[in-house]
Amino acid sequence: MFYPESIANLIESFQKLPGVGPKTAQRLAFFVLTLPREEVVQMARAMVNAKDKTRYCRICGNFTDSEVCTVCADKRRDSSVICVVQDARDVMALERMREFKGLYHVLGGAISPIDGIGPDQLRMRELLERLKKGRTQEVILATNPTVEGEATAFYVARIVKPLGIRVTRLAHGLPVGGDLEYADEVTLSRALEGRREL
Amino acid sequence: MAELRCHAVVLRVRSLGEADKMVTLLTREVGIVTAVARGSRKTKSKFSALVEPLTLGRFLLHQGRTLYTFIQGERIKSYAKLNSDLERLAYAQYFCELCERTLLEVRPADAMFMLLLTALEALEQDKDPARVARCFEISLLDELGIRPALEGCRSCGSTSGSYRFDPTEGILLCATCPHPVESYPVSAPTVATTKRLLEFGFHKLSVCVIPKAVGQEIHRISMDMLTHSLGVTNLKSLDFLLKTGFI
Numbered sequence A: 001m002f003y004p005e006s007i008a009n010l011i012e013s014f015q016k017l018p019g020v021g022p023k024t025a026q027r028l029a030f031f032v033l034t035l036p037r038e039e040v041v042q043m044a045r046a047m048v049n050a051k052d053k054t055r056y057c058r059i060c061g062n063f064t065d066s067e068v069c070t071v072c073a074d075k076r077r078d079s080s081v082i083c084v085v086q087d088a089r090d091v092m093a094l095e096r097m098r099e100f101k102g103l104y105h106v107l108g109g110a111i112s113p114i115d116g117i118g119p120d121q122l123r124m125r126e127l128l129e130r131l132k133k134g135r136t137q138e139v140i141l142a143t144n145p146t147v148e149g150e151a152t153a154f155y156v157a158r159i160v161k162p163l164g165i166r167v168t169r170l171a172h173g174l175p176v177g178g179d180l181e182y183a184d185e186v187t188l189s190r191a192l193e194g195r196r197e198l
Numbered sequence B: 001m002a003e004l005r006c007h008a009v010v011l012r013v014r015s016l017g018e019a020d021k022m023v024t025l026l027t028r029e030v031g032i033v034t035a036v037a038r039g040s041r042k043t044k045s046k047f048s049a050l051v052e053p054l055t056l057g058r059f060l061l062h063q064g065r066t067l068y069t070f071i072q073g074e075r076i077k078s079y080a081k082l083n084s085d086l087e088r089l090a091y092a093q094y095f096c097e098l099c100e101r102t103l104l105e106v107r108p109a110d111a112m113f114m115l116l117l118t119a120l121e122a123l124e125q126d127k128d129p130a131r132v133a134r135c136f137e138i139s140l141l142d143e144l145g146i147r148p149a150l151e152g153c154r155s156c157g158s159t160s161g162s163y164r165f166d167p168t169e170g171i172l173l174c175a176t177c178p179h180p181v182e183s184y185p186v187s188a189p190t191v192a193t194t195k196r197l198l199e200f201g202f203h204k205l206s207v208c209v210i211p212k213a214v215g216q217e218i219h220r221i222s223m224d225m226l227t228h229s230l231g232v233t234n235l236k237s238l239d240f241l242l243k244t245g246f247i
C-alpha cells in the first residue's frame, strides 16, 4: 500500500502491539490522525513517561515509579505474610480483589528447564534474603497452575520450609460460575484434593 | 478440510499473542507437529489442562495451510507430577527437547513415541533419574540409526586393552592404532554399560548400576554422536542440567 512515510511508520509501530494485525493497525493510525494535536502529544508523552519512570521495586520486584512500590511502602500491610507470584501483573490481579493485606514477592518468571530458566534466573536469592530478616511467618505460593508454575512452587517450598516458615499454596478449584460437568479432569481432581470442611 | 487424529505427547508450550498457545507435539502418526491452541491461556479454556507440557493424550487437529489447530482432545495421562523433583522434570524436558530436535521428517514415529513414553514412565518410578536418562540417550541413538559400534577396535579388531571413542565415525579404536584428534579415551565399564543399554534398553534397568563417572562418559558419547551425525547443539534443557549439576 502507498502511504506517506509518516503514516506508514505509525502503522508499523501499532503493529508491534500484542494482538494488533495490519488492519487494526491501520484503523488505529487513522484514528490518531483525527485526534486534536494536544491529545496525541499527551498520549505519546504518557507512553514515554511510563517507559522512563517505571522500575521494579527494590524490595518485592513489583512495578513502581519510585524506589519502593506502593504496597511495600504501605505501613498498614501485614509484613508477616509474603505472597510469591511469577509476574508483576499478577500483583495487579491479586490487588484487584482487595482482600489480601500482606506483601508480595515477584520472581520474574517460572522455572522451565526446556527454556533454560533455572532458579538463578529468577529473584530467588532476593526472596531468601527477605525471609532471613525474620519477620515472615507465612509464604503463600501464587505461581500459575502450570507445569512450570508448580515446579517453581515446589522449589520455593523446599528452600523456605527449613527456615521454619509456614508455606501455603493457592487452592486450585473450579471457576466461579462454571458448570461442574464442563470442568476438565485435572481441575476436578485438584479441586477434590483441595476440598475443605464446611 | 484436513484433519489429523493422533496420539501425542506435549513436548513444549509457548505463549502466542494474548490468549493462545503454540504447542509442539510428538505424535505417533506423523512425528513432530506444531499446533495452535486458541484461547488456552484463559483459565476457563477447555484446552488449558490438555496442552500442558508432559501430557499424553488423544487429539483432533485441523490442518491449515501452515499450522495445525486444536479442535478437541482427551487426556490419557499427565507426567507433570515429575515437577515436584527438579532433576526429574529437567530430564523429562530434556527427553522432549531431544525428540523435537532429532525427529526431522514427517512420518509415523511409533518407535520414538514408545521410547519417550517408556522413559517418562521410568522417570516416575526409577530411584535413579540419571540412569533413565543414559538409557534414553543410548536408545535414542539406536532408534535414529546412529548406534555406536562397540565390538572392539574398528581398525585392528583388538578386543582387549583400553579404547578411545571416535565420535566422527561412532567407533572404538585401541590405543596402539592411529586415531583422529576428536577421539578420547573411554573406560571399560563405560563400553560395557553402553553395550548393555543397547542390548536390553529399559528392560531390567533397575539392576543396572551406573556410577556418575560412567554416566558422564555415556552422556558425552551420546551428545557427540548427535552433534556429529545430526548437528544437534545448544539444547536449553541440557544447559539447565549442566548448570544445576545434575549431569
Ligand SMILES: [Zn+2]
Residues within 6 Å of the ligand: A057, A058, A059, A060, A061, A062, A068, A069, A070, A071, A072, A073
Ligand atoms: Zn514492593
Ligand SMILES: [Zn+2]
Residues within 6 Å of the ligand: B153, B154, B155, B156, B157, B158, B173, B174, B175, B176, B177
Ligand atoms: Zn587397534
